[in-house]
Amino acid sequence: MATVASAVAGHTLNLLDHWQACLVLTDRDGVVLASYGHQQLLGNDAALLHPGARWREESLGHNAIAETLNAPRANRLARIALEAHDAECLKGLASASAALLAPASWSTSRGLTPGACEGCLGLICDPYRVRQYSLGMLGVLADDIEQRRLGEAHGHDHHLLRLHLNRSQLDSPSAALLAITPQGQVAAASRRGLQLLAAHLELTPASDSADTASHSAANTSNSTAHAADSDSCATRDDIHLLLGQPLARWQLDWAPLAQLAEAQCVTLAQHPRFTGYTLCAAPPRPRVVARAPAERSASQPTAEAATRETACHPSLARLHHGDAGWARVCELLARLVNARLPLLLQGETGVGKEEVVKALHQASHRAHQPLVAINCAALPDELVEAELFGYRRGAFTGADPAGREGRLLEANGGRLFLDEIGDMPLHVQARLLRVLQEREVTPLGGGKPQRVDFELVAATHQPLSELVKAGRFRADLYYRLCGATIALPPLRERHDIAGLSRALLTRLCREQQRELPRITPAFLDRLTQHDWPGNVRELDNVLRLALALCDGPTLEPCHVMLAGDCLASQGDCPASEGQIARQPSQASGLPSLHDLSSAEELQSALDALGGNVSRLARELGISRTTLYKRLGAA
Numbered sequence: 001m002a003t004v005a006s007a008v009a010g011h012t013l014n015l016l017d018h019w020q021a022c023l024v025l026t027d028r029d030g031v032v033l034a035s036y037g038h039q040q041l042l043g044n045d046a047a048l049l050h051p052g053a054r055w056r057e058e059s060l061g062h063n064a065i066a067e068t069l070n071a072p073r074a075n076r077l078a079r080i081a082l083e084a085h086d087a088e089c090l091k092g093l094a095s096a097s098a099a100l101l102a103p104a105s106w107s108t109s110r111g112l113t114p115g116a117c118e119g120c121l122g123l124i125c126d127p128y129r130v131r132q133y134s135l136g137m138l139g140v141l142a143d144d145i146e147q148r149r150l151g152e153a154h155g156h157d158h159h160l161l162r163l164h165l166n167r168s169q170l171d172s173p174s175a176a177l178l179a180i181t182p183q184g185q186v187a188a189a190s191r192r193g194l195q196l197l198a199a200h201l202e203l204t205p206a207s208d209s210a211d212t213a214s215h216s217a218a219n220t221s222n223s224t225a226h227a228a229d230s231d232s233c234a235t236r237d238d239i240h241l242l243l244g245q246p247l248a249r250w251q252l253d254w255a256p257l258a259q260l261a262e263a264q265c266v267t268l269a270q271h272p273r274f275t276g277y278t279l280c281a282a283p284p285r286p287r288v289v290a291r292a293p294a295e296r297s298a299s300q301p302t303a304e305a306a307t308r309e310t311a312c313h314p315s316l317a318r319l320h321h322g323d324a325g326w327a328r329v330c331e332l333l334a335r336l337v338n339a340r341l342p343l344l345l346q347g348e349t350g351v352g353k354e355e356v357v358k359a360l361h362q363a364s365h366r367a368h369q370p371l372v373a374i375n376c377a378a379l380p381d382e383l384v385e386a387e388l389f390g391y392r393r394g395a396f397t398g399a400d401p402a403g404r405e406g407r408l409l410e411a412n413g414g415r416l417f418l419d420e421i422g423d424m425p426l427h428v429q430a431r432l433l434r435v436l437q438e439r440e441v442t443p444l445g446g447g448k449p450q451r452v453d454f455e456l457v458a459a460t461h462q463p464l465s466e467l468v469k470a471g472r473f474r475a476d477l478y479y480r481l482c483g484a485t486i487a488l489p490p491l492r493e494r495h496d497i498a499g500l501s502r503a504l505l506t507r508l509c510r511e512q513q514r515e516l517p518r519i520t521p522a523f524l525d526r527l528t529q530h531d532w533p534g535n536v537r538e539l540d541n542v543l544r545l546a547l548a549l550c551d552g553p554t555l556e557p558c559h560v561m562l563a564g565d566c567l568a569s570q571g572d573c574p575a576s577e578g579q580i581a582r583q584p585s586q587a588s589g590l591p592s593l594h595d596l597s598s599a600e601e602l603q604s605a606l607d608a609l610g611g612n613v614s615r616l617a618r619e620l621g622i623s624r625t626t627l628y629k630r631l632g633a634a
């Protein structure tokens with residue numbers, strides 16, 4: 001779910017930044033899986049936005065996420081007003097949230113399965129900026145996530161029908177989505193899909209009884225501002241009448257629809273109830289299953305079993321920030337993480353191959369076992385065998401008299417990462433192949449072979465298959481390494497450079513224990529225009545330098561120094577809003593509260609800080625609520 005949510009949330013990052021708002025994705029227990037947007041919102045309590053933090057009532061008191069998760073169906077959308085939060089760090093902020101529900105589905109073998117709550121998407125924000133837009137946005141994001149999850153669950157063996165009155169909106173979350181079996185039965189439907197079918201049968205939407213009780217109880221709290229879900233949805237009983245039914249029941253003729261090629265649209269001009277709707281049908285898309293290795297013992301889990309394990313671990317979800325190519329990589333990794341397949345990662349230098357291996361290891365069942373990384377290009381030819389396989393006492397001149405275990409044995413029980421595998425000398429390739437075949441390591445100088453059990457990941461920036469053709473890499477080893485080959489896209493092809501840059505800057509500022517400067521759109525624009533031959537490594541360096549060059553509170557395009565730019569030629573940056581605000585005498589650069597007596601003066605100070613209410617409140621030593629009250633006097 002985190003992968004899908006990240007892909008969806010990635011589109012909102014600019015907006016979140018502008019609103020100084022933060023989106024929090026939690027699982028159904030209120031445990032944070034990921035967060036996006038303005039991470040400084042909670043100041044010293046930023047850890048609440050980190051994976052693992054809990055937002056249930058027992059941990060954090062009253063808040064919208066907890067409220068939604070108490071009764072997810074009834075409270076699909078909830079909003080908590082300013083003072084109603086219990087936690088000190090949330091006081092003066094608004095929280096709003098939307099439940100993320102799995103689609104109700106039907107199959108011949110299992111019958112009807114109601115959609116369970118899978119998690120929650122919360123928005124923590126400055127209430128004066130966002131107000132009612134927050135719920136609208138959350139509703140759209142939740143619809144989008146739920147639709148994508150439906151496609152993920154059913155798209156490989158069902159036709160997906162989309163209906164919308166406006167052809168250009170067929171791909172949007174406001175379209176109705178139906179999953180149809182090869183026999184033409186409705187197997188699942190999105191919320192809007194259910195509404196559309198329900199309307200056709202003239203079903204009257206009613207509330208789910210269990211959830212309604214808790215909803216009413218929650219509504220008795222006058223500090224809670226609930227937003228009723230304006231999108232009425234078919235009830236559980238109605239779903240029995242909708243799912244598992246032949247599509248023909250709605251007078252939609254299945255045979256010609258099943259023949260539609262993807263992206264082909266039909267306008268249902270004359271249809272009795274769907275008049276004016278455009279319909280588009282996508283045939284099933286087979287799942288991508290990694291190539292199985294040549295041999296596998298019967299006791300090992302199959303690749304197919306692993307493909308069922310599609311939930312994306314937060315450490316994998318953190319690898320991308322909304323780019324579709326990287327989202328696909330993360331999804332594949334999530335499927336393969338415990339599949340016991342050797343993985344081969346291919347990608348240019350600096351794309352993040354090592355980051356991927358670390359994330360993969362953290363997400364795997366072996367996370368608590370060693371991850372042993374070996375850079376094959378960095379080992380001198382004469383030492384590489386000793387390093388990998390170890391040696392016995394006195395095996396060669398200059399060896400450690402006590403002998404050495406070798407890195408392969410160190411990886412026993414865990415994962416071995418062979419970086420730059422294309423640079424491994426041929427004679428070492430032969431020995432490694434033997435280890436992979438026999439799962440035994442014999443140290444240099446002889447001795448008893450020792451059994452080893454490790455997962456294997458190899459990486460290279462070289463086209464390994466070409467090296468095989470050129471006779472520089474053993475074909476038999478190549479086929480042992482590439483149970484699944486995953487190509488990592490270079491940075492210039494990514495569409496999430498802005499989101500990635502924000503994440504890298506946040507990490508750097510945390511490391512340097514400094515406040516994250518405001519990031520101007522022009523700064524991000526300059527980053528997205530570059531080609532990034534050194535990929536994420538180059539971006540990381542450029543951002544480090546930008547932070548070092550930035551004295552004020554705002555990162556401007558002039559702080560971006562790309563390879564070849566000369567520091568000495570860097571002109572002065574124009575004084576930013578924040579620098580203008582630095583005139584007064586205090587260490588913080590702001591006049592004291594005493595000096596800012598009128599609402600107009602407070603407003604000017606706020607404008608000078610780019611509208612950052614939290615920061616102004618902090619600088620002035622007052623709560624956000626007090627600040628709003630004083631601003632409200634204007």
Ligand SMILES: Nc1ncnc2c1ncn2[C@@H]1O[C@H](COP(=O)(O)OP(=O)(O)OP(=O)(O)O)[C@@H](O)[C@H]1O
Pocket residue numbers: 318319320347348349350351352353354355356419461504536537540
């Ligand atoms: N998704 C990411 N999030 C944060 N940092 C990243 C990410 N991907 C890469 N980096 C950073 O970019 C730099 C290069 O990453 P990494 O070493 O994983 O690349 P690589 O592909 O293994 O490079 P090489 O082929 O040169 O060894 C590191 O500093 C790493 O921390």
